[in-house]
Amino acid sequence: MSASQTNTPPSATPQANAPQLALSAVHFSYRRPGEAARVVLKGADMAVPRGAFALLTGPSGAGKSTLLRLFCRLEEPDAGRVLLAGEPVDALIPAILRRRVSYLQQTPVVVPGSVRENLLLPFGFKVSAGQNPPGDAELSAGLARLAAGDIPLSQEAGTLSVGQRQRLCLVRALLTRPEVLLLDEPVSALDADSARAVLDAAEGFCLDDGGTVVLVSHAAFAPARVVPLRYELSGGALSWTPAS
Amino acid sequence: MDAGVISIAPWRLMLALVFALIAGGCSLALKLDLGRDLLIGTVRTFAQLFLMGWVLGIVFSVESPWLVMGLFLIMAAAAAQTARGRVKESAVAFAWPMYLGMTAVYLLVTITVTGAIVHAQPWWKPQYFLPIGGMVLGNSMNSVAVALDRLFSDMRARAAMVEMKLCLGADAAEASADIVRTAVRAGMIPSINSMMAVGLVSLPGMMTGQILGGSDPTQAIRYQIVVMLMIVGATALGSTILTLIIRRRCFGPGDRPLLR
Numbered sequence: 001m002s003a004s005q006t007n008t009p010p011s012a013t014p015q016a017n018a019p020q021l022a023l024s025a026v027h028f029s030y031r032r033p034g035e036a037a038r039v040v041l042k043g044a045d046m047a048v049p050r051g052a053f054a055l056l057t058g059p060s061g062a063g064k065s066t067l068l069r070l071f072c073r074l075e076e077p078d079a080g081r082v083l084l085a086g087e088p089v090d091a092l093i094p095a096i097l098r099r100r101v102s103y104l105q106q107t108p109v110v111v112p113g114s115v116r117e118n119l120l121l122p123f124g125f126k127v128s129a130g131q132n133p134p135g136d137a138e139l140s141a142g143l144a145r146l147a148a149g150d151i152p153l154s155q156e157a158g159t160l161s162v163g164q165r166q167r168l169c170l171v172r173a174l175l176t177r178p179e180v181l182l183l184d185e186p187v188s189a190l191d192a193d194s195a196r197a198v199l200d201a202a203e204g205f206c207l208d209d210g211g212t213v214v215l216v217s218h219a220a221f222a223p224a225r226v227v228p229l230r231y232e233l234s235g236g237a238l239s240w241t242p243a244s
Numbered sequence: 245m246d247a248g249v250i251s252i253a254p255w256r257l258m259l260a261l262v263f264a265l266i267a268g269g270c271s272l273a274l275k276l277d278l279g280r281d282l283l284i285g286t287v288r289t290f291a292q293l294f295l296m297g298w299v300l301g302i303v304f305s306v307e308s309p310w311l312v313m314g315l316f317l318i319m320a321a322a323a324a325q326t327a328r329g330r331v332k333e334s335a336v337a338f339a340w341p342m343y344l345g346m347t348a349v350y351l352l353v354t355i356t357v358t359g360a361i362v363h364a365q366p367w368w369k370p371q372y373f374l375p376i377g378g379m380v381l382g383n384s385m386n387s388v389a390v391a392l393d394r395l396f397s398d399m400r401a402r403a404a405m406v407e408m409k410l411c412l413g414a415d416a417a418e419a420s421a422d423i424v425r426t427a428v429r430a431g432m433i434p435s436i437n438s439m440m441a442v443g444l445v446s447l448p449g450m451m452t453g454q455i456l457g458g459s460d461p462t463q464a465i466r467y468q469i470v471v472m473l474m475i476v477g478a479t480a481l482g483s484t485i486l487t488l489i490i491r492r493r494c495f496g497p498g499d500r501p502l503l504r
Contacts, residue, residue, distance in 0.1 A: 073498035074407060094499045099413040109408040122412040169408075176412065 018086030019047040020180060020212040021071055021101075023238075026080030028066060040066050042236035043080070050085075050179075053206045053226040054214045058233035064216040065106065067233060068182040071214070072103045084180070095127040102178035106185045108165035110157040115143075118157045118168060122176050134175055142171040145204070147197035163194030170201055181205055183215040199223065249457055261286070300374065309368045316354070316377050320347040323385040330389040333396040335503060338490045345486045346388060350380045353478045361470055379450065379471055380478045383435065387479035391431030391487050398423040399494050399503040406501050416492065416499040424487050431483030435476045442472055
């Protein structure tokens with residue numbers, strides 16, 4: 001990381017145009033009773049412009065997942081500000097924030113029931129009141145976009161492979177039309193075909209839908225169609241590497 | 245009432261200790277290491293019941309609603325403390341909501357039974373209010389403990405599912421609705437099961453006591469039916485209200501789950 005800088009990309013200066021996602025002097029530590037605090041972020045700054053594809057790498061246990069979880073308020077910072085389009089995330093109604101910033105867990109989680117029931121799950125929540133749930137054609141098209149068009153909507157979700165579940169979870173998140181996708185090691189447990197489908201969809205979300213992606217990966221990874229903003233988190237310091 | 249009761253002389257009461265000695269013998273023979281607990285349990289049985297008998301004697305003779313309510317509040321505090329001790333969770337503060345919730349719910353149920361069903365005059369008449377309140381508390385504290393224990397263990401075991409729903413736009417209530425349902429169900433099942441067995445497998449304490457006291461068995465049965473239904477209602481209300489109140493405490497600001 002000799003080329004690394006600890007500031008933010010020039011294109012994402014906060015005042016010029018509020019970035020889609022931003023951290024400002026964020027500190028975060030894990031505290032357990034009887035144990036010393038484990039510092040994860042020491043005054044982290046980050047600015048991800050709208051439509052960007054940010055890639056966050058770092059060693060295991062560095063706090064990459066924690067950083068993603070701060071953006072959707074699954075964690076609260078000890079100090080500093082977390083912003084969505086210039087607005088503090090804690091000023092937003094949590095359900096609405098999490099619809100705008102969709103966090104995909106590392107291990108895909110499905111509820112008992114069919115693939116269709118799983119895909120329609122978000123549309124049963126109060127935040128979707130007044131919204132028409134997608135029909136079967138839209139659900140099938142969503143699966144096809146992730147190279148999972150062969151999965152019948154009536155199939156029990158519990159019978160799917162890990163790769164199929166991950167794709168189902170991504171389709172489910174995309175159906176809610178978020179502004180930001182936070183992908184936590186989305187391909188670490190997947191076969192090559194599933195991994196390619198997930199990464200294609202993530203890149204397509206940026207290029208075709210104008211969405212913003214932050215993807216966490218512990219391994220080196222080069223997107224095929226987008227030039228990513230590269231961040232590294234190590235020892236509590238978040239650094240940005242200019243694109244070569 | 246005393247006309248039908250065969251009085252137990254003190255030395256015959258001591259004879260009942262034979263059963264405690266038998267239990268102690270089993271513990272010794274099988275090296276169960278329960279001798280000390282058996283001894284303490286036996287002493288506490290004598291001490292607590294004689295103390296309660298003495299207190300009830302005073303309360304019955306004074307007939308003050310304040311005294312009756314004061315004793316009920318102490319009993320509710322003891323029930324809440326017992327239930328609290330059975331729930332193994334330290335990350336969520338729930339002792340006060342538990343005590344206040346149990347007291348309010350079981351006070352309401354007891355007043356309904358003594359005032360509207362038994363029609364005691366006045367509704368706080370200690371001979372009715374305290375035994376009925378005691379039965380409500382004694383049976384329901386177990387259901388509350390079971391429900392809360394299940395709530396906390398499932399919130400931890402199913403944390404990924406809760407987070408997944410939150411991430412899809414659910415609020416805390418929606419994300420944990422299945423867990424609450426399972427917890428309340430776990431709390432209610434024992435009292436429903438006991439309704440299935442009553443009269444076939446077991447003759448419950450209140451009915452047995454009334455029959456031993458010389459009451460007409462048909463009257464004793466009516467009381468027992470009231471007690472069984474009251475317990476089911478109290479366990480349902482207690483488990484539901486307390487689980488809902490304490491579920492809220494499993495989430496921090498921004499509907500952030502605290503148990504993982």
